[in-house]
Amino acid sequence: MKGILKLAFKLLVNDKGKYAALLVGITFAVFLMVQMTSIFSGILAKASSTVINLGAKVWVLDPAVNNVANSIPMPDYVLNAVRSIDGVEYAVPMYSGGALVKLKNGVFQSVTILGLDDNSLVGRPELIEGEIEDIYAENAFIVVDDAEIAKLENPGIGTEFELNDHRGVIVGIAKVASSGLFGIPTLYTTYSKAIQYIPSTRFTIAFILVEPKSSDAIPHIQHQVKRLGYEALTEEEFMQKISNYYKYKTGLGTNIFIMTIVSFLVGLSISGQTFYTFILENLEKFGALKAIGIKGKELVYMILFQAGLTAVIGYGLGVGFCTLIITIAKLKVPDYSANITFTTLGFAFVMVLIIAGISSYIGIRKVLKIEPFDIFRS
Template sequence: MKHSGILKIGFKLLVNDKSKFTALLIGITFAVFLMVQMTAMFSGILNRAYSTVSNVGASMWVMDPAVNTPGSPIPLPDYLLNAVRSMDGVSYAVPIFIGGAQVKLASGIYQGVSVVGLDDTSLFGRPELEQGNIQDIYADNAFFVVHDAEYSKLENPKIGTSFELNDHRGVIVGVAKVVANGLNGVPTLYTTYHRAIEYLPTTRFTISYVLVQPKSLQGIANIKKEVAKLGYVAFTKEEFNNRIADFYTYQTGIGTNILLMTVISFIVGLSISGQTFYTFILENLEKFGALKAIGAKGYELIYMILFMATVTALTGYGLGIGLVTLMISIARSRLPGYAAMITNWNLALAFGMVVLIAGISSYVAIRRVLKIEPFDIFRG
């Protein structure tokens, strides 16, 4: 490389001062750790907020315009289901019921649950079973229980376990698994639509959502238009997830708090690494002056400083990612309800922040180094 010599000198200057190099790494590592940890928690919360949409797997959801999250549906009139079924471009449409209840366990303890009522005919949106037979859902008082992080709250029920729900007897006939755990920390039970509305008190209308399968992607726009004429909205799975994300980001304190903590983490990392890097440059001014005296150009010193900042930033970034990954892995193994997850978006955001920290630190250092005059160094 053309500037390999000057870069080797910069690397030796950097790593030979072990205390300053360690301080720089600690600052950036700590900043990356906090930034990724905060955003990973938010990603985990959103992933669980999407859980109902992901687990049901419907291509389109018809709902009241005021609905923001799948766990808080506004009941729809029965005529809407028939109207959607008759629309051009609709392959089929089914109702689904989503509600909350208190169940009384065999031990006498009460536990809140989420109850999902599937269309009696198609059972569209049914979970994959670990134990039991799907046809058993039609038996008297039958329910499937989801084997997720909240499963133990129902005292680890098996097939045949009974409970009480609003003075009705319920029996576990299957144990299911789902794609994503729920957000609210309550176990989930699946049953048929008509059993759900029979067991749980409801309003005059009982349909939580109408699940739609369009005949083709081209028909989605027409379905949305026809549903809008009736005063309701139809969202694709991705659009519903975006609506959920917007709600948790802008209409609750979660997004604001996560953003604030991320900014604080960035400021902490910038202040520690920036101040330490600037101090490192000041303590080595005579060396930079000597390099200038023997013919090093200004742009070569700039390359040198950028290289030093890049090495430090990338090393701290790697250490921070490794540390947060280790912590999340340990937390997940010991706390099944722990929601944090690392995504490409988390990694990209942290990398961008680290580049910004390195850039600002380099800019301050470069300005100081370029003002050095070899005469002043040797005169001192």
């Protein structure tokens, strides 16, 4: 068997043009599939950035809310009711909303304002500069140092701006685990200042952050919140709800899926056609092998080895090329959304195996039909 596979390898690489065409087809297909799915994965991760950064175990929200950016304010009695549920260690309100700030140069910039509970500051970010206690000062805000901070002219501690005719002052610079999706800078302040500075509706609680006494208490909390007419989700459940929204209720998921399928078909067509041409050009050699006693099963092993080897090498080249492009893009465009995950790599690998399997099947059918006397007669 070792000799048969060695012979298959020599047949494969002997025609360098056909071999290169096979590799290019699979590499290009893998690159496109990994690129598309990585972008989608990055977008989904950034869509849940607020959930990731605040780190609350349970989120209470209106059932109609499908992502953090579009919250529906809840009345104050919901907060009191949640606090009275057995199994709740504590529950705090959170403000989330958008605003326009006026910079020193007169430019207006959209920002996301997150208002933390005044007493506990649950969900506060890690500070790079400044002290967290300074957030209680008048007009105090903390800015997140991410890819969007340049839109605020890279403010430092003491930088002033105007927010709805109120003076704002940067008292701290924070870092977070994940930056936002929509390219909007983020400012933290206290809940009381947020509802004071930003025009709002009658109700101002965007979300209620709950700390359960134990993991076993979460189902009971969820049941009691549901009886109030609201929804309690764990961090993972909320992130999944946001992902489902972007997958199924926007055109994003459909477009990415279509592009991925197109990438698969491109790779399949190029590889299938090239591999079929390769088999046709080597029919005489396969027929000669049959004539000297090589069994059909061994010929099948040869073709599977050739297709599999090409697929694996093309997969490696495609993943490497995609990783290089994403790395360069992130260096040049800091807010570029693309994350290569194990799921992305696994999906691309399965699709490559399908391409290799279909290409092999086309070649195997042709080789098994050939008869040695046809070769020698011609």
